[in-house]
Amino acid sequence: MSFLDTLFGSKKKNTDNGEAALPVLPSEIYESALFELQDRIAPSALKVDPKSLDLGDKIARTYFVISYPRFLTDNWFSPIINLDKIFDVSIFIHPIDTVTALRQFQKKVAEVQSQITARESKGLVRDPLLDTAFADLESLRDSLQQAQEKMFEVGLYITIYASNENELYKTENEIKSILESKLIYLKPALFQQEDGFNSVIPIGNDILGVHQKMNSEPLSSIFPFTSFDLTSNKGILYGVNRHNSSLVIFDRYSLENYNSVIFAKSGSGKSFTTKLEILRTLMFDTSVIVIDPEKEYLYLAEAVGGRYFNISLSSEHHINPFDLAIPRDDETAGDILRANIINLVGLFRIMLGGLTPEEDAIIDRAISETYALKDITPESDFANIEPPLLSDFEMVLSGMDGTDTLVQKLSKYTHGSWSSFINQPTNVDINQKFIVFSVRDMEDELKTAAMYIVTHFIWNAVRKELKKRLLVVDEAWWMMKSDDTASFLYSIAKRGRKYYLGLATITQDVEDFMKSPYGIAIVTNSSMQFLMKQSPSSAEVLQKTFNLTDEEKYLLLESGVGEGIFFAGLKHVALKVIASHTEEQIITSDPSQVLAIEKSKKDLLQSESASAEAQKEKYAKELTEAVRIREESILPKKEEPQEQPAIEVPVVQEPPTLEESFEETFKEDPLSDEDTQSDKKEPETEESKHSIADELKDLEEKLFG
Ligand SMILES: Nc1ncnc2c1ncn2[C@@H]1O[C@H](COP(=O)(O)OP(=O)(O)O)[C@@H](O)[C@H]1O
Ligand SMILES: [Mg+2]
Numbered sequence: 001m002s003f004l005d006t007l008f009g010s011k012k013k014n015t016d017n018g019e020a021a022l023p024v025l026p027s028e029i030y031e032s033a034l035f036e037l038q039d040r041i042a043p044s045a046l047k048v049d050p051k052s053l054d055l056g057d058k059i060a061r062t063y064f065v066i067s068y069p070r071f072l073t074d075n076w077f078s079p080i081i082n083l084d085k086i087f088d089v090s091i092f093i094h095p096i097d098t099v100t101a102l103r104q105f106q107k108k109v110a111e112v113q114s115q116i117t118a119r120e121s122k123g124l125v126r127d128p129l130l131d132t133a134f135a136d137l138e139s140l141r142d143s144l145q146q147a148q149e150k151m152f153e154v155g156l157y158i159t160i161y162a163s164n165e166n167e168l169y170k171t172e173n174e175i176k177s178i179l180e181s182k183l184i185y186l187k188p189a190l191f192q193q194e195d196g197f198n199s200v201i202p203i204g205n206d207i208l209g210v211h212q213k214m215n216s217e218p219l220s221s222i223f224p225f226t227s228f229d230l231t232s233n234k235g236i237l238y239g240v241n242r243h244n245s246s247l248v249i250f251d252r253y254s255l256e257n258y259n260s261v262i263f264a265k266s267g268s269g270k271s272f273t274t275k276l277e278i279l280r281t282l283m284f285d286t287s288v289i290v291i292d293p294e295k296e297y298l299y300l301a302e303a304v305g306g307r308y309f310n311i312s313l314s315s316e317h318h319i320n321p322f323d324l325a326i327p328r329d330d331e332t333a334g335d336i337l338r339a340n341i342i343n344l345v346g347l348f349r350i351m352l353g354g355l356t357p358e359e360d361a362i363i364d365r366a367i368s369e370t371y372a373l374k375d376i377t378p379e380s381d382f383a384n385i386e387p388p389l390l391s392d393f394e395m396v397l398s399g400m401d402g403t404d405t406l407v408q409k410l411s412k413y414t415h416g417s418w419s420s421f422i423n424q425p426t427n428v429d430i431n432q433k434f435i436v437f438s439v440r441d442m443e444d445e446l447k448t449a450a451m452y453i454v455t456h457f458i459w460n461a462v463r464k465e466l467k468k469r470l471l472v473v474d475e476a477w478w479m480m481k482s483d484d485t486a487s488f489l490y491s492i493a494k495r496g497r498k499y500y501l502g503l504a505t506i507t508q509d510v511e512d513f514m515k516s517p518y519g520i521a522i523v524t525n526s527s528m529q530f531l532m533k534q535s536p537s538s539a540e541v542l543q544k545t546f547n548l549t550d551e552e553k554y555l556l557l558e559s560g561v562g563e564g565i566f567f568a569g570l571k572h573v574a575l576k577v578i579a580s581h582t583e584e585q586i587i588t589s590d591p592s593q594v595l596a597i598e599k600s601k602k603d604l605l606q607s608e609s610a611s612a613e614a615q616k617e618k619y620a621k622e623l624t625e626a627v628r629i630r631e632e633s634i635l636p637k638k639e640e641p642q643e644q645p646a647i648e649v650p651v652v653q654e655p656p657t658l659e660e661s662f663e664e665t666f667k668e669d670p671l672s673d674e675d676t677q678s679d680k681k682e683p684e685t686e687e688s689k690h691s692i693a694d695e696l697k698d699l700e701e702k703l704f705g
Helices: 002-008 026-032 037-041 098-121 128-145 165-180 193-200 216-220 270-284 298-304 333-351 357-373 390-398 404-414 444-464 483-499 510-515 517-524 536-546 550-558 581-587 591-634 658-666 674-680 686-704
Strands: 059-067 087-096 151-162 185-188 212-215 236-241 247-250 260-263 287-292 307-310 434-438 469-473 501-507 528-532 563-568 571-576
Touching: 059 165, 059 193, 059 212, 087 098, 087 193, 098 128, 128 212, 151 165, 151 193, 151 216, 165 185, 212 216, 236 270, 260 270, 270 287, 270 298, 270 469, 270 501, 270 528, 270 581, 287 444, 298 307, 298 434, 298 581, 333 357, 333 404, 333 444, 333 483, 357 390, 357 404, 390 404, 444 469, 444 483, 469 483, 483 501, 483 517, 510 517, 510 536, 528 536, 536 550, 550 563, 581 591
Parallel strands: 260 501, 260 528, 287 434, 287 469, 307 434, 469 501
Antiparallel strands: 059 151, 059 185, 087 151, 151 212, 236 247, 236 571, 528 563, 563 571
């Protein structure tokens, strides 16, 4: 078992005594029987055969590679590495000094060249083998000389383990056939199994020494781990790498911008993935704001204690688009006012269904005048202002010339059924860790305008206070419908980094998104991209945009729910999003699951109230029972006073000992009657009365307080 000695060093032997039989001291016996690590992990016996190592319940056989082809393709070794068999591989790479290598090559070149000339002088036809060798050698010599390549001695050994000869044979055949299809040949290390095994165990000892010479380029193709790992030691778990089952752990705030896009067909898990990210991100002191057109994030908000604002015509939550942010140190009030006027013009363009250049100018002027009406100028202190409302704007507008149609169009927002929407002061506070704005109940015509107002409101809040934030815009194609909303989303993507804000854009309408110049700009400004299941037509568009290979395109077409390709910076991996059971209960939008969860919630509430009722009843019963017993024992019986007056009480006895009272209790005395029993009753003292009153009070408290 010399290899075990190599591994662990041999146990101490009693060497000075040699072979002579000398008395053995008890302490020596103890020492030789010491139980060490090698005793625990080593097989009880080991047989070294010419063709294999017999480890008792396993057989191990070591092979080495004896020949490689002229060309090695990339990644040729990974089918072996990924083989579902038990084996160990060692790759030894010994660099050769370039000068020595060049000298050897020179000799070799001279040899080949002389063979060629010998053939020529004999008038024989040219030998292509020699020509190829000559050309190869020459180009290798060039690259060695220019230090583009280096030479190495490479040994590649594989040890296969199996339970029996048959299994070993099968595995050997499988590995051999994979390699031989690539013209790489293996041989078992005959009569060298022990050396072979010693070379493969991870101690870095190349005892077998079967080497081939290789230069850097083919050598690099041996490296078996070509699938990317996206595991960093910081961040949140996005999912499992489908190539190698490693975890994709990642921090979006470590990239050059913090934005992400998710593209997928409806129902492939976009919102699920995002909700999972939110749930995990919230653990890292990040505030999350969601614009949710589907009312999907309600449960999540409830579960994490966030706020949920339902923006609709009938909602009690309002946002006044005329609000002005308080300027930060690097801005003036004038900047804020100007920016807000431009935003408002954009909003009116959406609300009024487009503006001509003249109308644009009129609206612009009317907005400035509306602010002026409320004494708001670039010189004002925005901390103590009362922002105007839409009706103020309407009033100003109607006082201007040539604005009749505009006023008419506007009136539906100020007087009509939609007046409750924006013609109100803001009453929404987003100073919370998790905020959701739902616009599902908003009329479709107003959805884009509502999303525009909400995003502006969020943007103002974001700029007010620097904080790590994530803004999620689900179903972002709503915002791509108008150029104003699209360009605003893009400007958030572009400027968010400065404010520590990540923008997560989620959309199913890839074609429309990519048609908009802002859509493409948002994609290029997102360091993280997650492509999930696609329809054939959007797969084409994505293939062009993301430079996908055909295989990647097919992967997207065939992806299941929660699967896709995840891009982070320059790396990309095939990802599967996996949630824990608890997480899934919070974020699922599967209607059957949602119904089941709702039902179990209701059941829980009911059973809680039922058990509270039962508890109350139990206490009430206990209380009345206790009162009855105590009344019976404290108060003299109603009839008793007449029959037995005051004499009964005063006999003060010693309280019975434990044994006595035990006997009392179990004494079966058919003759005993009420009187004798009451005689034996412990007399009531002042003290015991007091404790009874206490006990009653306790019970009452339990029940009612
Ligand atoms: N990774 C996942 N694991 C388990 N269920 C998922 C996963 N992703 C999505 N689902 C389920 O698939 C359904 C559709 O997901 P959803 O996120 O609503 O799709 P999308 O937003 O793309 O339309 C939901 O019922 C959701 O619970
Ligand atoms: Mg969704």
